[in-house]
Amino acid sequence: MAEFLDLLTSNSLTRVVFFPALICLPLLFFRKEAERQIKMFALSASFVQLAITLILVAGGFTGGGFETLRDVGASGEPLSWIARFGINYDLRMDGISMPLVVLTSLLLPIILAGSWRGIERNWKGYAISMFLLTTGILGALVAFDLFLFYIFWEVMLVPMYLVIGIWGGERRIYAAVKFFLFTMAGSLLMLLAILWMAWTYHGLSGEWSFSYVALMDLQLPIGQQVWLFGAFALAFAIKVPLFPLHTWLPDAHVEAPTGGSVILAGVLLKLGTYGLLRFALPFFPHAAERFSGLLVALSLIGIIYGALVAWVQADFKKLVAYSSVAHLGFVVLGLVAFDLLAWQGALIQMVNHGLSTGALFLLVGMLYDRLHTKKFADLGGLAKVMPWFAFFLVFSALASVGLPGLNGFVGEFLILVGSYRSGLIVAVIVATFGVVLAAIYLLKALYESLWGPITRDQNREVADLSLGEILTLAPLCALMLAIGVAPQLFLAPSKPDLERVLTEYESRLASAPVPEPTLYTLALDTEPAPDDTPVTPSMEAGL
Numbered sequence: 001m002a003e004f005l006d007l008l009t010s011n012s013l014t015r016v017v018f019f020p021a022l023i024c025l026p027l028l029f030f031r032k033e034a035e036r037q038i039k040m041f042a043l044s045a046s047f048v049q050l051a052i053t054l055i056l057v058a059g060g061f062t063g064g065g066f067e068t069l070r071d072v073g074a075s076g077e078p079l080s081w082i083a084r085f086g087i088n089y090d091l092r093m094d095g096i097s098m099p100l101v102v103l104t105s106l107l108l109p110i111i112l113a114g115s116w117r118g119i120e121r122n123w124k125g126y127a128i129s130m131f132l133l134t135t136g137i138l139g140a141l142v143a144f145d146l147f148l149f150y151i152f153w154e155v156m157l158v159p160m161y162l163v164i165g166i167w168g169g170e171r172r173i174y175a176a177v178k179f180f181l182f183t184m185a186g187s188l189l190m191l192l193a194i195l196w197m198a199w200t201y202h203g204l205s206g207e208w209s210f211s212y213v214a215l216m217d218l219q220l221p222i223g224q225q226v227w228l229f230g231a232f233a234l235a236f237a238i239k240v241p242l243f244p245l246h247t248w249l250p251d252a253h254v255e256a257p258t259g260g261s262v263i264l265a266g267v268l269l270k271l272g273t274y275g276l277l278r279f280a281l282p283f284f285p286h287a288a289e290r291f292s293g294l295l296v297a298l299s300l301i302g303i304i305y306g307a308l309v310a311w312v313q314a315d316f317k318k319l320v321a322y323s324s325v326a327h328l329g330f331v332v333l334g335l336v337a338f339d340l341l342a343w344q345g346a347l348i349q350m351v352n353h354g355l356s357t358g359a360l361f362l363l364v365g366m367l368y369d370r371l372h373t374k375k376f377a378d379l380g381g382l383a384k385v386m387p388w389f390a391f392f393l394v395f396s397a398l399a400s401v402g403l404p405g406l407n408g409f410v411g412e413f414l415i416l417v418g419s420y421r422s423g424l425i426v427a428v429i430v431a432t433f434g435v436v437l438a439a440i441y442l443l444k445a446l447y448e449s450l451w452g453p454i455t456r457d458q459n460r461e462v463a464d465l466s467l468g469e470i471l472t473l474a475p476l477c478a479l480m481l482a483i484g485v486a487p488q489l490f491l492a493p494s495k496p497d498l499e500r501v502l503t504e505y506e507s508r509l510a511s512a513p514v515p516e517p518t519l520y521t522l523a524l525d526t527e528p529a530p531d532d533t534p535v536t537p538s539m540e541a542g543l
Contacts, residue, residue, distance in 0.1 A: 086208035186235035229287035239272030253321035258365025302329030307437035342418025349411030381454035
């Protein structure tokens with residue numbers, strides 16, 4: 001406990017992860033009626049969280065990229081948590097998780113500021129839910145013990161359920177329960193797979209361990225890989241969500257308050273694609289190759305289906321919700337291309353989607369606060385009376401479309417080029433058609449909301465964005481432009497770690513599947529150890 005407290009009070013990942021949860025304690029002592037004080041305290045704390053994250057991340061940059069940051073005790077090893085079963089408190093942040101950690105901390109103050117007007121009751125409970133959700137997301141992104149990862153993965157469920165179920169729309173209970181059941185079903189299968197891997201490792205080494213590094217040294221028969229990959233991939237595919245497991249997402253987005261939609265689209269969905277990249281693909285390379293065709297097909301269906309359904313939506317928020325199905329389909333396509341460029345594109349596209357779609361949900365929420373409608377039939381001509389709103393809506397929509405010079409173009413281009421290099425030519429053609437469809441439904445949304453005649457007298461007097469709302473949207477748009485203009489600054493830190501994981505994946509795939517589980521050392525510059533020779537886990541040096 002003393003070592004944990006030392007980490008909590010130092011410049012560490014522990015402080016980044018648990019500071020939002022600690023903020024909930026003083027929030028409990030605020031009177032529920034003191035809404036303005038609660039808002040000011042929560043917003044100030046969120047800026048402190050962002051500063052803590054940026055300070056820690058800045059220390060990890062070196063001349064050659066981003067150096068892995070790790071929390072260890074006085075012995076130089078991760079803190080032991082449940083020693084009997086080899087469960088450790090192991091937090092690490094590398095170039096793969098770093099962009100998503102920064103995005104999470106960046107979105108927190110933006111979400112709280114964007115909810116200033118939209119949340120009209122129990123702001124204290126709303127703020128506490130958002131802070132606890134942030135801790136769960138950050139913990140899942142940096143956990144390198146699979147049991148610890150599962151704990152953080154489950155922690156995310158409860159506050160997100162509350163955000164949808166308490167502050168959502170008319171069908172909020174239905175949407176919250178559906179979200180909870182879908183995610184829980186996949187999570188339980190993943191837990192069984194994690195326990196099976198730990199049991200197998202114990203049988204081979206005589207020691208219990210849930211360490212990512214140790215379990216990566218498991219060499220499994222193809223039959224076992226298939227079942228374990230299926231369990232992990234199902235949990236992550238539900239979270240993405242990948243077609244046909246996407247049906248909970250539109251309901252959750254539409255019924256969630258604006259802040260809930262932003263955190264859901266901005267970061268929560270990325271835990272699915274992050275999990276595929278971090279766990280499912282490198283753990284089970286032969287199974288991943290066997291199912292790669294299916295994943296490509298489902299990602300392409302998601303791209304086209306999401307775009308077509310978004311095209312016919314009469315509700316602005318539903319349109320943005322279905323666009324997430326299409327955009328995340330691009331990310332999954334990039335991951336299963338198993339190409340460095342495609343992986344770089346997939347990772348940056350996770351960030352891009354959080355920025356552009358997060359901004360679109362904020363804008364729809366700001367519009368709803370004024371007009372109390374999200375139907376295109378009730379909009380039209382708003383560019384004449386809301387020029388600032390029109391500017392940010394057009395900017396965010398063009399970034400989401402993938403206009404050259406903005407962030408969406410970088411991610412989609414790298415994914416398509418990397419997929420082409422991997423031989424997925426037909427997939428590239430279909431995905432490119434999805435880009436065209438995205439332009440159609442987003443330009444349609446812009447036309448129906450901003451231009452044309454003003455059909456309602458209420459729309460003639462609607463107020464434009466306030467200074468606070470402009471300041472809330474400005475950081476997102478600035479990052480969209482920065483990534484589009486200077487993408488290398490954002491791609492370089494993650495390249496070495498992505499290259500390392502891809503090289504390890506290819507080396508494991510090159511070795512023949514074993515008939516029985518065994519442990520082996522992955523030595524990229526030497527011959528692999530014999531199948532029947534237990535050896536010491538070896539990935540420690542790579543991390």
